[in-house]
Amino acid sequence: MFKRKNYFALGSVVLVTLAILSLPPRVTSRLKLAVGSLFLPLFGLANTAQQLPVTAADAILSRRELIQQNESLRRENQQLKFLQMQTSATMRENNQLRSAIGWQKQTPWKLKLANVVLRDPANWWRTAQIDLGSRDGLRENLPVLTNDGLIGRVSSVGLTRSQIILIGDPNCRVSARVENPTHDIGVLGAGGPLDDSLVGLSYLSSGANLKSGQLVVTSGEGGIFPAGIPIGQIVDAQQVEFGLYTEARVKLNANLGALEEVWVLFP
């Protein structure tokens, strides 16, 4: 019943698995990207298939509708130009004041748009892959955000694709500050496996003055995320570990379930 061929197969699979699992992280990461690149043609096909309905919809849009859209975009563009002028003036003033008191000058963010090409198939991780890689200048630990706020950081970089760890994954910890009078700082950690809109904010001081609806932004500590990126809002808070510290739940601004386009931030 138990033939020699079976023993050989059993031994081979166990050996191969142990060999792969014991490889150094750098080699494993490269091997992972190499194996993952086998799927590149399929990603291209999927991308084309996703674009088809958009292209078809564009083709049947009436001229009048296009003119209306063009007009509204022109108006929005003008408003944004005025806003940018205001922001630039404020920034100049801010930098002058910073240099007057000897603080480091603030540099404007450089952003690069990326498309989310796939989500993690395993239910116990919260990661995704984007279509920018090392050839686009990406490197590990760059913050990733949407127009609504922070969503995570780049965890590994390939030539044309990169993996991002989303907020709520146990491997993505963010130092966050609550926008309240006491500016309480805590660590944004893991969320629940089912609901990806709520994450835990822990290690807040026991006397933290938290109220529902208070804004949570990055604190700038930790060296990865620049200060001031919006994250979400406080939902509720409770004392844990016999009142040693406070833990809060934060509702994320960004919808992690519907990520299509994200911005990679080059601080």
Next chain:
Amino acid sequence: MNVFNTILVLATAFLAVFGETVFTAPHYLLGAQVDLLPALMIYAALNTNVVSVSILAVAGGLWFDALSANPLGATVLPLFAVGFPICVQRDFILRELPFAQVFLGALASALVPAITILILLSGGNQPLLGWSSLWQWIVMTAGGAAATPIFFALFDWCNHAFGYQLQTESSFRPDREIHRDKKAK
């Protein structure tokens, strides 16, 4: 069993892994993504040989891990641990019965994530776990159970449509033919 069957299983595994990363509707409707590799492994274990089962475990596991945050190779052993015993003992399994297929699919879909989580935890990783993971486990088990008979039906159809069929032997034997012609004697 033939090479065509093995190639078909591997191609389906490749597409299944890709599909799980792109079609995320089950994740947002049910709260969990259904893994199709355990169901495929059941088909391979009952219809191909141990070499094909090993290849599916290694290739399928590596493909899955390459697109997820799992350490590379973490899914290989769980798939093989499910497929190998079934492949060795398959003569005792009523593989044609849909009930057996559903039961084995559910068992495999429940065991593979459980063993993977054990491997991850023993390797010092911190997967996202909680009480709601039980719901995800149930969804994965039910999804795998439902997918197994579908795979059986699909591959049977493909084999019938594209594979070589066995030539049925005729009961006629030329050496036993009675010749009544006088000249032939």
